[in-house]
Amino acid sequence: MDDLLRDLAPQVLGVLVRRGADFATAEDAVQEALLEAVRRWPDDPPADPRAWLVTVAWRRFLDAARSDAARRTREERVSDEPAAGPAEEHDDTLLLLFWCCHPALSPASAVALTLRAVGGLTTAQVASAYLVPEATMAQRISRAKRTVAAEGVGTPGDLRWVLAVLYLMFNEGYAGSVDLAAEAIRLTRPLARASAEPEVAGLLALMLLHHARRAARFTADGSLVPLAEQDRSRWDTALVAEGVEVLQAALAVDRLGEYQAQAAIAALHCDAPSAAETDWPQVLEWYDELQRLVDSPVVALNRAVAVGEVDGPLAGLRALERVPADLPRRTAVEAWLRERAGEFVAARELYVRAADQAASVAERTHLTRQAARLVSFIG
Structure with a gap:
């Protein structure tokens, strides 16, 4: 019940x-x-x-x-x-979803209100997901309700804003007692069924393809496992197949958007039997498409990795020069490219600096181990 x-x-x-x-x-x-x-x-x-x-x-x-x-x-x-x-x-669930993603709300408030009102989670569960006290989350949700009431629910958020909120929810991942990634997928499915907009299907495909790799992302002790080192036999092949099918239907509409492009990149990674067999030239082509659609530093950062794989680490470093120095993960990417170029001393220093900048314990531990690994390469 x-x-x-x-x-x-x-x-x-x-x-x-x-x-x-x-x-x-x-x-x-x-x-x-x-x-x-x-x-x-x-x-x-x-x-x-x-x-x-x-x-x-x-x-x-x-x-x-x-x-x-x-x-x-x-x-x-x-x-x-x-x-x-x-x-x-x-x-009326989808209409409620649009109301919860009201443009007057901040992204974080919209996610919290969506989880509470549309996702059916208790305030305590939402608080657990964000690792904040229940009273704090209750105040946040109450403020969001007051904002929607003041602005009027007759002006719900547009589709692009709703997709952005769902994507943000998905990227929060798993914390506390709530799997926010699974919640985001659950809420996106009916939206995809009801909408003919290919970007909705693109977002669903992106979520499915990323979620399919979840079981292989961490070791039993919680250590981070990079994509290249993941045990691909642990990937959920059913989710991969569903994600590819949803993506193909979206691309057939021939109205490309950022979520479809991201999903296409994820599909190429999922299609490769091993990291060495990844079709990096095609990945780079999709990043070029994505950069034309969304000229953001994050896209430029990920594109620099693809350039490094296709044209070598020095070309990757040149591409990285266009990425702001304070962008999260930039230092880690530069460390990886420097290591690939044989600059082990610089790479080790960058891994140490990246570990200090890490946003999670798992990421910090992984980067610290990368720095320690390079000691043997430095005479």
């Missing part, structure tokens, strides 16, 4: 908000309806669980509206709405 309630909660919340309920009060009403369901359904399950929840939540919302004299104007407006009965057939 827990999974059913989690799936239904955002749909019911979407119905209430679309009917005119303010976001925060609507969510309180939905939570009360869910508690009532937990109490009553085991002994008396409804024929239509979604309609039951909509009816109970809407009544709770009306009760709250009528009890608040300061909201009498809104009470008069919502009292004219149709009486709660069978729930509408269409799913």
Whole structure:
């Protein structure tokens, strides 16, 4: 029953908000309806669980509206709405997703609100994912709700912003008790089914292809395993196949976007039986395409790696010159290129510096080991 309630909660919340309920009060009403369901359904399950929840939540919302004299104007407006009965057939979850990705919200706030309202996670779970106290996350989510209420839910975020929020959520990875990457995939799937925009499919393909490699990214003790050293037999071939299929359908539309280009690069890595057999010239071609679409330092950094593989480390270092010195991971990439060029002393110093700049313990440990490894090459 827990999974059913989690799936239904955002749909019911979407119905209430679309009917005119303010976001925060609507969510309180939905939570009360869910508690009532937990109490009553085991002994008396409804024929239509979604309609039951909509009816109970809407009544709770009306009760709250009528009890608040300061909201009498809104009470008069919502009292004219149709009486709660069978729930509408269409799913309001996607509309709710767009509301949670309101352009007035910061990316971090949009992710938190999306996880809470659309993902059905508790505030404690969202807080755990971000490794912050529950009270801190509750305040962040409350501020996000107030912002949406003040701006008006009638102006949801556009598709590009929604995709950016989902991508940010995916890149948060796994922390605490919540797998944010899996949550991002779960929320992106229905959006991809409902949208003909190839970039939505491109984002889903990118997520699937990256997630397919997850089991091989770390050792049992939590150490980071670089892509070139991963045990590819541990990659999820079903996710790879699905990601490639989704990507091919998106590319067939012939309207290339940044997520499709990134997914194409990921597909080439997944297609290679070993790191040595990676089609680096084609990877570089896709990075050239991606750079034309998104002229960002991160793309330039990753392109420098591809240049180093195709044209050699000195060419890679020349490409790296165009990347800002303070960009995360730039120092690590330069260390790798210097090592490839035989400049072991400089490479070791750069690995040490990169370890100091690392954003995670696993990354820091890996870079420290790389520096230690080069000691034997330095007479």
